Amino acid sequence: MTTATLDRPATGAMSFEDIQAFLFAEARALDDRDWDTWLTFYHKDCPFWMPTWDDFDMLTEDPQNEMSLMYYPNKQGIEDRVFRIKTDRSSATSLPEPRTNHYLSGIEVLSREGDEIKLRFNWQTLSYRYHETDTHWGTSFYTIDTSGVRPLITDKKVILKNDHIHHVIDVYHV
Template sequence: MLSYEAIQAFVFQEARALDERRWNDWLSFYADDVEFWMPSWDDDDTLTDDPHSQVSLIYYANKQGLEDRVFRIETDRSSATIPDTRHCHLITNLEVLAQDETSAKVRFNWATHSFRYDILDTYFGYSEYTIDTSGEKPLIKKKYVVLKNDYIHHVLDIYHI
């Protein structure tokens, strides 16, 4: 089992790879069969609960979707990233919700500051990760992200959360 400090370092390192735009390093934190999901809020102010039949803000069923997103970012085929967006993740209140010999489920709060078009935006919410700890290095198997301020002024992308 990973120590709390090792789990914390893993989460911090993933965020830093994203902030530093080290896209391939960031992708290396994810298992091939990762589910990456950010549900949306419905009209009753509750989160959608099925990415296959309801609207999601972001949903990738596996790592291939993340790789495609990174490819578009790196090759300037993404209007959401032109001009470049500067961003910084702040992570707090990391909790290990469950852990056994092969996995850990963690939850943490986050805030991301983003600068584009001379405008500073702040996004905030919480994330829950299921981390596979059975291999030589930990891998994220499930990333569930709740964006608390879902009224956004710009296009939302993977680096905002």
């Protein structure tokens, strides 16, 4: 599915199949290292947050005042991250770039209010580099705005369940 196939008339609700196709297309853009396409999934004001687990096995709740594994307050931060990946100005990425496969399951529509859809889904990512395969898994929470021709992610929260990691984690791992 290309970016163009996700475009649709502004009228009509997104079906579950449309939501699933949207999520699969975003994951495919990551797996294909198609950074420019991946960025088109995000609204300009979309925060991307991956909280960390604290000493009491509770997730941090405030990205402004507590530790996070990743936090970009809006798409500009995500674009900066992609720029660093594409230009090898990243501590998390070096050549060769990791090869990834994202698997999504348990997609749930938590709520629909007007043009806003809140989702929850589980994911697993396999990442291969230097003859080793790493596995990451967790749960993501998205808010999607469906008011335009193309749905856009307006909020993204990623819960990494296996947070005892032996290297830097990046956007393509989750």
